[in-house]
Amino acid sequence: NSVKKSENKNIVIITPSKALLNQTKNRILKEQISWLKKIVVFPEMYSENDNGTVAVLTQERLLRLLKDNPLLHFDTVIIDEAHDLLLQDDRNLMLATCMIVLQKRNESTVFKFLTPFISKSSNLKLRHSKYRIKDFGVGEHLKTEKFYIYDTRNHTGLKIYDQFMNDLYDIDYDKNLSAIDFIKKVAKEKNIIYFNRPFDIEKFASEFCSNLEDVVNDKTIEKAISNLSEYIDNDYNLINCIKKGVIYHHGSMPDNIRIYIENLYKNDRNIKYVITSSTLLEGVNIPASQIFIMDNKKGRGNLKPSDFKNLIGRVCRFGDIFNESNIDLKKLEPNIYLVVNDKYINNCNIEKFIKNNSKVDKEIKDELTNVLLENTTINATNIKKLDQSEEFIENYEQGTIKDYNKRLAKTEIGKSCFLNNIIEIDVFDKELYLQTII
Numbered sequence: 001n002s003v004k005k006s007e008n009k010n011i012v013i014i015t016p017s018k019a020l021l022n023q024t025k026n027r028i029l030k031e032q033i034s035w036l037k038k039i040v041v042f043p044e045m046y047s048e049n050d051n052g053t054v055a056v057l058t059q060e061r062l063l064r065l066l067k068d069n070p071l072l073h074f075d076t077v078i079i080d081e082a083h084d085l086l087l088q089d090d091r092n093l094m095l096a097t098c099m100i101v102l103q104k105r106n107e108s109t110v111f112k113f114l115t116p117f118i119s120k121s122s123n124l125k126l127r128h129s130k131y132r133i134k135d136f137g138v139g140e141h142l143k144t145e146k147f148y149i150y151d152t153r154n155h156t157g158l159k160i161y162d163q164f165m166n167d168l169y170d171i172d173y174d175k176n177l178s179a180i181d182f183i184k185k186v187a188k189e190k191n192i193i194y195f196n197r198p199f200d201i202e203k204f205a206s207e208f209c210s211n212l213e214d215v216v217n218d219k220t221i222e223k224a225i226s227n228l229s230e231y232i233d234n235d236y237n238l239i240n241c242i243k244k245g246v247i248y249h250h251g252s253m254p255d256n257i258r259i260y261i262e263n264l265y266k267n268d269r270n271i272k273y274v275i276t277s278s279t280l281l282e283g284v285n286i287p288a289s290q291i292f293i294m295d296n297k298k299g300r301g302n303l304k305p306s307d308f309k310n311l312i313g314r315v316c317r318f319g320d321i322f323n324e325s326n327i328d329l330k331k332l333e334p335n336i337y338l339v340v341n342d343k344y345i346n347n348c349n350i351e352k353f354i355k356n357n358s359k360v361d362k363e364i365k366d367e368l369t370n371v372l373l374e375n376t377t378i379n380a381t382n383i384k385k386l387d388q389s390e391e392f393i394e395n396y397e398q399g400t401i402k403d404y405n406k407r408l409a410k411t412e413i414g415k416s417c418f419l420n421n422i423i424e425i426d427v428f429d430k431e432l433y434l435q436t437i438i
Contacts, residue, residue, distance in 0.1 A: 002078055002112060003028055003054055007035040009075040012055040014062060014095065016081045018255055019262070019279060024080070025056050043068055059095040060421070066101060067396075067419045073106035082113035083306055085124060088369035088376075088385070090423065096126055096372035097393050103129045104400040116313070117306040123366045125374040128393070128401050143332050145312055147358055149350055151340040152179045163360040168351055179294065179341045180211050186337070188289035190265075193275040194311060196295040198250040200343060204294070205241050205248040205275050212244040215270045221245075224264050232257075248275040262286065278307070288315045290335040295343040296353060302345070305364045308357040312336050392418060395427075411435040 003011060015021045025039050037052030038045070043065040046055065055074075057065065066072060077099065079085065084092055102109050111131055113124050121135035147161040149168070158173035177185065183193065193208075195201045215221055221242055228239050238261070241248060247261045258279075265271045266287060274286065278298055291312060298307045316334040320326065340350050356362070368376040371386040378386055387406060394404045395418035407428050409415045414431030 002076060003036070004031065004033055006054070006076055007052075010053075010055075010073065011076045011078070012057060012062065012074045013078045013080060014057060014059055014098070016058070016084050016091075016095075017279065018058060019258060020080065021056055021058060022259055023285060028054065028056070040065075046072075048072070059091060059098050062098050063094060063421055066098065071105075074102060074109055075106070076110045076112065077102055078112045078114065080114050082115040082124060083117040085113075086118075086366055086368050086370055086373065088371060088382075092370055093372060093389055094421070096370060097389070097396070100126055100128050100372070100393055100400060101397045103131060104397060117309060117364075119364055119366050123368055123373065123375050127372050127374050128390075143316065143318075143334070145315075145336050145358075146333055147354055148335060148337045149340065149354065150177075150179075150182050150337060151350065152177070152182065153340050153342065153344070161354050161358060163358045166355060166359050168354075179339050180208055182339060183208075183292055183337075184211065186290075186335070187272060188335075189269065189272060190287045190289045191273050192286075192288045192291040192314060193273060194277070194291060194293050194295060195275065195343065196277060196297045196299070198252045198277065200295065201248050201250050201275050201277060202237060205246060206237060208273070208275070209241050209244040209246050212246070214243050215245045218268065218270045220264070220268045221270060224260075227260075228257075242271070245270050246273040246275065247271060249279065250277045251279040278311075285317055285319065286314065287317075287320050289331065290337065291315045292337045292339050294339050294341060296338075296345065296348055296350075297343075303357070304367070305357045305362075391428075392423070413438055 003013075013024055015024055021041060025041055028036070028039060035052050036054060038050055038054075040046045040053055040055040041057065041061075043057075043061055046053075046065055046069065048069065055062075055065070079095070079099070085095055086092075099111065107130060109131070113121075118124065121133050125131070125133055145163075147163065149159045149161065151157070155175045157175040158171040159168045160171055161168050183191070193204070195204060224242055225239050228236055228242070238248065238257075242261075242264070247265050249258055249261060265274050274288075291314065293311060296303050298304075303311070312334075315336065316331040321329070321331045338350060338354060340348070344350070370376055371378065371382050372389055376382075390401055390404070391406050394401050394406070395409050395415065398408075409418060409427060409431055411431045411434070413434045414427050417425075417427045417431070
């Protein structure tokens with residue numbers, strides 16, 4: 001709706017991943033907006049003379065676009081998966097930097113934050129910005145997940161967790177199944193299997209597929225196998241998985257391969273399983289009847305409550321339930337399986353984990369670590385990071401930070417490093433040496 005109402009305005013949608021970028025672009029195209037002539041997804045596609053343009057970009061691409069067009073500003077900025085902004089890592093510091101620069105260029109810019117995981121909307125206010133926060137919340141209690149634990153490590157069998165009573169109950173079930181046999185036994189038409197690391201994804205995919213029969217008489221799968229064999233190699237492991245009705249998906253795969261197999265999974269009923277990391281799950285909509293969580297980590301840390309909710313939110317999307325082709329309202333009670341195996345940390349208390357993440361009335365507080373957020377506490381441990389972030393912003397776009405009194409680059413190469421997001425070296429320490437070489 002924001003795009004439809006933005007004729008004659010500059011609008012950009014910031015997505016956290018290239019996978020979500022592609023999905024967002026396609027969703028806009030399907031709306032067939034009359035005034036829309038062009039969707040910019042690469043900085044090189046932008047032209048200031050274009051009318052009827054919407055930009056859909058990751059923060060990296062937006063930063064490049066702003067560098068190449070120093071007068072460019074936007075009327076509306078939509079930040080998807082905005083809860084990521086709370087976290088302090090290079091990508092979310094970059095997202096905050098883009099927003100601060102955009103407000104400096106146009107104080108009237110309207111920011112729209114889209115997220116289901118913020119407990120206090122004022123936590124999205126950035127330093128060096130003037131926008132005010134107004135929140136609009138939508139309460140949804142139509143879908144009620146069923147949580148199960150199957151522990152293949154301690155062989156304690158199958159338990160169901162009641163998030164209303166906050167208690168677990170034993171179910172009479174075979175206690176000695178392997179993780180693979182358990183998944184095969186309870187699998188439905190579309191299943192997500194979550195791991196944290198690409199190595200674990202590919203390793204499990206090979207083991208899992210060795211326990212499955214080939215899909216036969218499926219021309220779509222046959223065509224996919226032929227295409228991948230021609231494009232990459234006959235021995236590409238993904239090809240063997242597709243033969244079994246399985247795909248895997250992680251951030252180390254080429255973008256075009258990921259997009260191709262996403263479509264294959266969506267459109268072929270014989271592709272029953274996708275084994276994936278968080279790259280597919282951060283906002284990307286794929287059909288799924290249930291999820292098997294095979295790892296309680298994300299990146300270098302454990303799954304946080306917001307991460308966990310994001311994972312389970314990928315299952316049984318409303319668009320898959322309320323459409324003409326679906327007649328099964330049981331999808332309003334999707335199954336979430338925590339399959340405990342050697343990928344869970346050794347001292348993991350799985351019962352405590354599921355209660356902390358799933359109790360229906362548990363208040364989940366925002367964890368703020370991004371130093372560019374106004375409500376993040378600055379102390380001795382993160383003051384240096386704040387200084388570095390402010391130095392980057394002011395060297396990228398001078399005049400952004402009021403009463404700035406920190407370092408500025410003195411050379412052309414130093415300025416260029418900041419404009420091109422060179423953060424691997426200490427620019428101030430090396431710029432004179434680099435300028436001498438040039």
